Amino acid sequence: MRLLFLSQLYPPEPATPRHSLARSLVERGHSVTAVTGFPNYPLGRIYPGYRQRMWAWDEVGGTRVLRLPLFPDHSRSAARRALCYISFALSACFLGPILCGPADVMWVWHPPLTTAIPARWISLLRRVRFVYEIQDMWPETLAATGMVRSRLILSLVAGLGKLAYSSAAAIVVSSPGLKRNLIGKGVPEEKIHVIPNWVDESVYRPVPPDRAWAEEQGITGSFVVLFAGNMGLAQGLDTVLEAAGALSDIPEIQFVLIGDGVEEKRLREEAEERGLHNVRFLGRRPVEEMPRFFAAADVLLAHLRRDPLFEITIPSKTQAYLACGRPILMAVAGDAAAAAIEAGAGWVCAPEDPVAMAEGIRKLYEMDQEEREAMGRAGREAFLRFYRQSVLVDQYLELFQKFAKGRAK
Numbered sequence: 001m002r003l004l005f006l007s008q009l010y011p012p013e014p015a016t017p018r019h020s021l022a023r024s025l026v027e028r029g030h031s032v033t034a035v036t037g038f039p040n041y042p043l044g045r046i047y048p049g050y051r052q053r054m055w056a057w058d059e060v061g062g063t064r065v066l067r068l069p070l071f072p073d074h075s076r077s078a079a080r081r082a083l084c085y086i087s088f089a090l091s092a093c094f095l096g097p098i099l100c101g102p103a104d105v106m107w108v109w110h111p112p113l114t115t116a117i118p119a120r121w122i123s124l125l126r127r128v129r130f131v132y133e134i135q136d137m138w139p140e141t142l143a144a145t146g147m148v149r150s151r152l153i154l155s156l157v158a159g160l161g162k163l164a165y166s167s168a169a170a171i172v173v174s175s176p177g178l179k180r181n182l183i184g185k186g187v188p189e190e191k192i193h194v195i196p197n198w199v200d201e202s203v204y205r206p207v208p209p210d211r212a213w214a215e216e217q218g219i220t221g222s223f224v225v226l227f228a229g230n231m232g233l234a235q236g237l238d239t240v241l242e243a244a245g246a247l248s249d250i251p252e253i254q255f256v257l258i259g260d261g262v263e264e265k266r267l268r269e270e271a272e273e274r275g276l277h278n279v280r281f282l283g284r285r286p287v288e289e290m291p292r293f294f295a296a297a298d299v300l301l302a303h304l305r306r307d308p309l310f311e312i313t314i315p316s317k318t319q320a321y322l323a324c325g326r327p328i329l330m331a332v333a334g335d336a337a338a339a340a341i342e343a344g345a346g347w348v349c350a351p352e353d354p355v356a357m358a359e360g361i362r363k364l365y366e367m368d369q370e371e372r373e374a375m376g377r378a379g380r381e382a383f384l385r386f387y388r389q390s391v392l393v394d395q396y397l398e399l400f401q402k403f404a405k406g407r408a409k
Contacts, residue, residue: 001030001404004103004128006096006119008070008088008112010036011060012047016287017316018109019061020200024393026062033064033103035096035118037088040072042230042261042284044084055095068095076233076262078147085114092118097125104404106130107396108168113138113157116164123167129403132168135197137181140309145233161185169403172396175335177312193399197316198389200287204323206380207291214296218280221254223365225329226297228290229317231261236305239331241271242354243361244279253278253365258293260284294324298372299346299364303331306352314339319387321345325380327372329360345379 003025009015022032038056039047046052056067068091073084096118108119108130116132123130139157142148148157165171165187172193173179179192214220231237237257244255255278257267264281271279285293294300300321304310311334318336321328328346330337337348347364349356364372 001400002102002104003030003032003400004100004106004122004126005032005034005063005109006036006092006106006115006122006130007034007109008037008085008115009041009109010034010039010065013039013041014287016200017197019063020198020389021107021393021396022063023061024389025397028393028397031064032062033066033100034060035066035068035092035100035122037070037091038067038072040070040074042074044072044074046072055099066096066099068092074262076147081147085112089114089117093121097122100126102126103128105400107400108132110134110164111136111138111141113160113164116160116167120163120167128405129169130167131170131172131399131403132164133172134178134182135174137178137309137312140181141234144305144307144309147233165191170399172399175312175314177335181312193395195392195395196387197314197319198387198392199316199320199323201323201389203288204291204320206325206376207295209295210292211296213292217293217296218282219254219256219293219296221256221278222252223250223299224254224256224297225299225301225361226256226258226293227301227303228258228293228320229315231257231259231264231267233263234304234310235261235263236303236352237263237267238270239303239352239354239357240301241267241274241276241279243357244271244276245274246354246358247361248276248278250362250365251278253361255279256282256293256297258282258285258290290320291324294321294326297326299329299361300324300326301329301331302336303357304336304351306333306350310351311335319383322379322383322387325376327364327375328379329357329364331357331360339382340379343379343382344375345382346375 007018011019038052052069058065070088071083073080139154174197247253314336330340330348347360349360
């Protein structure tokens, strides 16, 4: 089967789900071509070794990758971010259908929602159906993060969403809450398929702690609470700083934040201003090192702002944390909290509540270590039962085969 992937981000950018699915399909004998932009995320600058041209071909792990020009940006400016999204959509509309080659079915990644524009156009010109993967619900995400406040623009985005949903042959979402949201918007239930996210099991796995290595990396606390991932508006990490301040009476507790994003610089400055000596920022680190960092932590932290949208979102770090078998503090409501509770993998507290977060960390700190380790093992077992990549790839493949050329009516 010939598969066409359309995604604004693709490796070497941090776009592991797209690449791991492509790699799995290639390993099973299928061919995959990815249409994407020149790599610039998350800093909004073209990566070293790449130069923007009208188009360029390369190869990533057995996938042919067509890179198209765009306006690189990942700032807090809504106008510049919109220009980034729209520029890629236009490039993909004009050049994608000409250069992508024949395909039996297309898989389209959202966000951003603007990928729906070239998806529909390529679908029409190439006569290929597309499966639409929704990881972020727009316009709700734009409103929740404060990126867009104009009701007119939010209304236009909602209209584009309806067009995308009606054009897609099938829609994939990562949580039951996202499915409920789409049904509420009038999308037929039978069109929506829930397939959870996964992480690369060859990378994310339990490893023994290496305290000497951890100290070399700047992790020196005897009880480490670690956050890993994007530091953006949605993560609301001011709550973490406030919780750290409330726990300053226990010097053994140290907060470690790994990652980058539009909020990282401000958060660093805020922590310094507050004199939070129990907070360390380690910047972005290679994915391959993350299990070692997780192993050095006593608790892994997930947090999203309090918003109805995030109650139907399961942040992708959830699966990474579960896979590595470490206890979790899930400061997220809704589906993500339910996943942690069902797994027995840790503690849950309300989002954007520094008092509740500090209380949760205190309770985990006061627990017997074996009790915390049992939580980590339970999380690992849940990962193996529900989030194995091989099982979930089978579900994608079944869906792609259903809508491939000559197979669906």
